[in-house]
Amino acid sequence: MRKNPSSPQNLSAEHLLQHLPVSAFVLNARHQVVIWNKACEQLTGLKAEEMIGSDRHWQGFYTEKRPCLADLLLDDSLGDVKGLYEWAGAPASRTDIYHTENWCPMPDGRRLYLVIDACAIHDENGEVAAVVETQRDRTEQRLMMQALGDSEQRISSILGSAMDAIVTIDERHNITLFNAAAARIFRCAADFAIGQPFERFIAPRCAPLFKQFVVFDSAIKTPAWVPEGLSARRADGEEFPIEATFSPLEAGGQKLFTIILRDVNDRRLAEQKLERLQQEKGYLQEVINDEHNPGDFVSGSKVMRTVMEQVRMVARTDTPVLLLGETGTGKELLARAIHEYSSRNAAILVKVNCAALPAELIESELFGHEKGAFTGAIQQRKGRFELADGGTLFLDELGELSMPAQAKLLRVLQEQEFERVGGSETIRVDVRVIAATNRNLPEEIAAGRFRADLYYRLNVFPVEVPALRQRSADIPLLARFFLTKYAKKLGKHFDDIEPAGLEQLKHYAWPGNVRELQNVIERAVILSQGSQLEIPPLQPYQDKPSSLSEKPKTLESLEREHILHTLKETGWVISGPKGAAAILGMNPNTLRSRMLKLGISRTG
Numbered sequence: 229m230r231k232n233p234s235s236p237q238n239l240s241a242e243h244l245l246q247h248l249p250v251s252a253f254v255l256n257a258r259h260q261v262v263i264w265n266k267a268c269e270q271l272t273g274l275k276a277e278e279m280i281g282s283d284r285h286w287q288g289f290y291t292e293k294r295p296c297l298a299d300l301l302l303d304d305s306l307g308d309v310k311g312l313y314e315w316a317g318a319p320a321s322r323t324d325i326y327h328t329e330n331w332c333p334m335p336d337g338r339r340l341y342l343v344i345d346a347c348a349i350h351d352e353n354g355e356v357a358a359v360v361e362t363q364r365d366r367t368e369q370r371l372m373m374q375a376l377g378d379s380e381q382r383i384s385s386i387l388g389s390a391m392d393a394i395v396t397i398d399e400r401h402n403i404t405l406f407n408a409a410a411a412r413i414f415r416c417a418a419d420f421a422i423g424q425p426f427e428r429f430i431a432p433r434c435a436p437l438f439k440q441f442v443v444f445d446s447a448i449k450t451p452a453w454v455p456e457g458l459s460a461r462r463a464d465g466e467e468f469p470i471e472a473t474f475s476p477l478e479a480g481g482q483k484l485f486t487i488i489l490r491d492v493n494d495r496r497l498a499e500q501k502l503e504r505l506q507q508e509k510g511y512l513q514e515v516i517n518d519e520h521n522p523g524d525f526v527s528g529s530k531v532m533r534t535v536m537e538q539v540r541m542v543a544r545t546d547t548p549v550l551l552l553g554e555t556g557t558g559k560e561l562l563a564r565a566i567h568e569y570s571s572r573n574a575a576i577l578v579k580v581n582c583a584a585l586p587a588e589l590i591e592s593e594l595f596g597h598e599k600g601a602f603t604g605a606i607q608q609r610k611g612r613f614e615l616a617d618g619g620t621l622f623l624d625e626l627g628e629l630s631m632p633a634q635a636k637l638l639r640v641l642q643e644q645e646f647e648r649v650g651g652s653e654t655i656r657v658d659v660r661v662i663a664a665t666n667r668n669l670p671e672e673i674a675a676g677r678f679r680a681d682l683y684y685r686l687n688v689f690p691v692e693v694p695a696l697r698q699r700s701a702d703i704p705l706l707a708r709f710f711l712t713k714y715a716k717k718l719g720k721h722f723d724d725i726e727p728a729g730l731e732q733l734k735h736y737a738w739p740g741n742v743r744e745l746q747n748v749i750e751r752a753v754i755l756s757q758g759s760q761l762e763i764p765p766l767q768p769y770q771d772k773p774s775s776l777s778e779k780p781k782t783l784e785s786l787e788r789e790h791i792l793h794t795l796k797e798t799g800w801v802i803s804g805p806k807g808a809a810a811i812l813g814m815n816p817n818t819l820r821s822r823m824l825k826l827g828i829s830r831t832g
């Protein structure tokens with residue numbers, strides 16, 4: 229007993245307060261502590277002897293001076309309660325108990341979440357004579373609630389961002405949880421779905437199968453994965469195949485089932501898109517590695533300006549274009565220009581070098597193949613026709629196309645549809661075809677190597693690209709264009725081409741056309757030291773005059789001899805600035821395929 233109570237009634241009340249298992253203190257009307265009970269000593273660490281008679285009771289709960297709930301009640305200033313407490317009940321009538329909650333920095337350094345109640349004691353005149361305040365430590369519960377709230381938030385954000393539909397059902401099969409993906413997949417808001425039987429979202433014919441997986445039996449503890457055979461039904465009635473996992477779970481004494489499912493069509497579409505993107509990426513990589521740039525087409529001669537006019541005109545249509553001309557005249561560059569000037573330029577131009585492909589692979593390259601269509605076809609592959617859908621397909625070296633591939637190509641051109649090798653599905657595409665060849669197709673037709681009907685189909689708009697020797701006005705323009713290009717690439721500078729060299733260029737026959745000129749300039753840029761580009765002597769090109777007695781040689785045998793001769797000169801080096809391809813003015817790949825075709829090999 230710290231204070232002599234004035235009456236036996238008070239004695240028992242004070243005694244009761246002192247031994248109350250709840251922390252409590254009592255203030256008189258002058259805010260002085262009159263009781264500081266044992267539980268309060270324990271909670272605050274402050275002794276009753278120090279507190280009784282003082283107004284330092286706030287020190288038990290706060291590090292800085294501020295009113296406690298008991299002070300607010302005494303001063304009748306409960307209006308301030310909201311700003312001072314983490315949580316406060318609405319101030320009620322004077323006789324009521326006031327309820328607040330707060331994080332309190334205790335004198336021993338702990339931070340406690342206290343539930344604080346206070347109540348006024350009135351004298352016989354109805355004046356407030358004292359106030360009792362109690363404090364209960366609810367830190368653990370508060371932290372638990374916080375952790376629970378956090379994990380609930382985390383779970384709901386995981387559920388919300390999951391790509392798969394996540395649905396929970398109770399024993400009556402009624403939906404209790406329906407995440408955002410479920411709402412998207414089933415085309416139905418969660419508010420609408422929750423409470424509905426899940427059977428509503430299962431294709432009716434699959435309901436019996438569904439029931440087999442949702443068995444509320446406590447012996448079943450592991451999830452069941454159903455990869456196929458189940459179909460779901462969207463809110464609008466549309467059915468779709470699903471793969472799903474059914475997992476039994478018990479939460480809060482309630483038996484539930486969680487169903488995680490995804491639209492298999494969505495997955496298939498995504499896989500197809502990915503595959504297509506990968507193929508396109510591979511193809512685009514080839515295009516990037518290719519140095520062609522349609523913006524860099526040099527044409528100064530009258531004849532080339534006419535060609536360019538034709539190209540611009542035909543570009544606006546979907547007509548097939550047949551580019552005819554010797555090797556290296558710029559046919560591919562023109563094909564790219566046609567694509568760029570056309571309305572298809574947002575899609576890609578897909579090139580097929582018919583000469584660089586073994587005959588048996590051309591069909592699979594053009595039309596794609598199904599998995600297992602032939603040895604090595606380990607997966608389905610789209611052909612270049614499919615890749616070019618919406619864009620342009622450029623068939624380079626058309627004259628090298630095999631007869632079976634010609635027949636297929638003809639069908640695509642007529643019907644814009646085809647089947648993959650080894651497949652039966654008919655695929656429709658919207659493709660504009662540009663073809664190029666340096667062969668004389670009427671001669672090839674006569675020799676039975678090219679289909680006449682395909683020739684007439686493609687020959688709707690033939691563009692003759694003249695040989696460089698027929699447009700000598702272009703030679704200085706092209707030579708200076710290549711000079712700038714290679715000097716920049718090699719970090720060199722030249723004022724111009726030396727006059728004698730330029731004359732030589734103008735009078736040379738250029739059997740390899742622009743490609744050969746380009747190679748000559750590239751080599752000159754590498755070798756020249758002065759301010760003028762020196763052109764090395766060019767070997768005059770002349771066909772060996774065949775003696776009258778000699779049997780006239782075929783074009784093919786002449787070609788074979790010429791390639792063989794060049795290869796021997798380069799020591800069988802094919803690519804690079806000093807390789808046979810550069811000297812012959814051919815693509816190294818084209819040269820390799822010509823060698824294959826003509827049976828030229830080092831050992832042979």
Ligand SMILES: Nc1ncnc2c1ncn2[C@@H]1O[C@H](COP(=O)(O)OP(=O)(O)OP(=O)(O)O)[C@@H](O)[C@H]1O
Binds near residue numbers: 554665666
């Ligand atoms: N008018 C031109 N302006 C700029 N560069 C050109 C021009 N014509 C051709 N070229 C360049 O010459 C090289 C050969 O051109 P391209 O590949 O277009 O010829 P092609 O006729 O398709 O040859 P092939 O029949 O051997 O496939 C390319 O590097 C190309 O960039």
